[in-house]
Amino acid sequence: MTSILVTNDDGIHSQGLVSLANALEGVGEVTVVAPDREKSAASHALTLHRPLRLNAWRDGYYMVNGTPADCVYLGVVELLDRKPDLLVSGINRGANVGDDVTYSGTIAAAFEGTILGIPSFAISLVGSQPYDFGNASRVAIKIAEKILDNGLPKDTLLNVNVPSGEIAGVRTTRQGKHIYEELVHEGIDPRGGKYYWIGSGEAPHVDQGADTDYMAVRGGYVSVCPLHLDLTHYEALEPLRQEWEGDLEEALKVGRSL
Numbered sequence: 001m002t003s004i005l006v007t008n009d010d011g012i013h014s015q016g017l018v019s020l021a022n023a024l025e026g027v028g029e030v031t032v033v034a035p036d037r038e039k040s041a042a043s044h045a046l047t048l049h050r051p052l053r054l055n056a057w058r059d060g061y062y063m064v065n066g067t068p069a070d071c072v073y074l075g076v077v078e079l080l081d082r083k084p085d086l087l088v089s090g091i092n093r094g095a096n097v098g099d100d101v102t103y104s105g106t107i108a109a110a111f112e113g114t115i116l117g118i119p120s121f122a123i124s125l126v127g128s129q130p131y132d133f134g135n136a137s138r139v140a141i142k143i144a145e146k147i148l149d150n151g152l153p154k155d156t157l158l159n160v161n162v163p164s165g166e167i168a169g170v171r172t173t174r175q176g177k178h179i180y181e182e183l184v185h186e187g188i189d190p191r192g193g194k195y196y197w198i199g200s201g202e203a204p205h206v207d208q209g210a211d212t213d214y215m216a217v218r219g220g221y222v223s224v225c226p227l228h229l230d231l232t233h234y235e236a237l238e239p240l241r242q243e244w245e246g247d248l249e250e251a252l253k254v255g256r257s258l
């Protein structure tokens with residue numbers, strides 16, 4: 001029996017998670033391990049300095065008082081008898097494109113799955129309330145089936161974004177830019193202390209090429225962006241070698257006593 005681990009970063013009570021798990025029931029045996037509360041923008045954090053609890057919530061659903069990466073790690077290493085055949089993270093409320101990739105707990109869960117050797121993808125629904133997860137759930141089924149049939153390239157996960165409304169098509173994309181307005185809300189709490197609340201105002205969009213994830217979803221296309229764990233910027237290696245190595249060695253007086 002095909003085993004599928006499902007998680008998210010919006011928390012176990014998120015409708016996107018339930019829609020995804022229900023949709024994947026037809027593809028394999030689904031186990032849900034998700035944070036007990038919203039952990040959006042938790043990125044790839046692991047909880048190392050306090051105890052974690054893994055509690056059954058309802059049939060096939062478990063919740064963890066931790067991050068999405070905690071959920072994947074505990075689900076795979078502790079809960080399941082064997083490694084799942086597939087890990088799916090989502091369906092996130094809101095897009096995860098461009099720079100969102102480095103903040104997203106949804107995508108980090110798929111990174112964690114990839115590190116553990118499990119074919120993984122993250123899926124997000126573009127837009128805002130009210131969310132309709134129908135199309136994104138259908139997309140998730142098709143991508144799950146395709147990965148189970150064909151696998152994924154080594155150390156590669158898929159970051160899938162589904163537009164709200166009618167789908168114009170599917171585009172394989174590269175990571176673009178997602179620019180937010182630099183916004184901090186400042187207020188005074190009931191005891192007179194000042195607080196800050198990081199905002200997320202949308203900045204005017206930048207035309208960045210039709211082959212980016214950002215532009216694909218703007219055009220109504222499903223974006224399928226392959227990501228890998230190696231963040232090295234290979235084009236920067238040679239210029240840095242030439243311009244930095246010698247200067248730094250000189251500054252550090254390498255080979256001479258300081």
Ligand code: MN
Nearest residue numbers: 009010040092
């Ligand atoms: Mn989220």
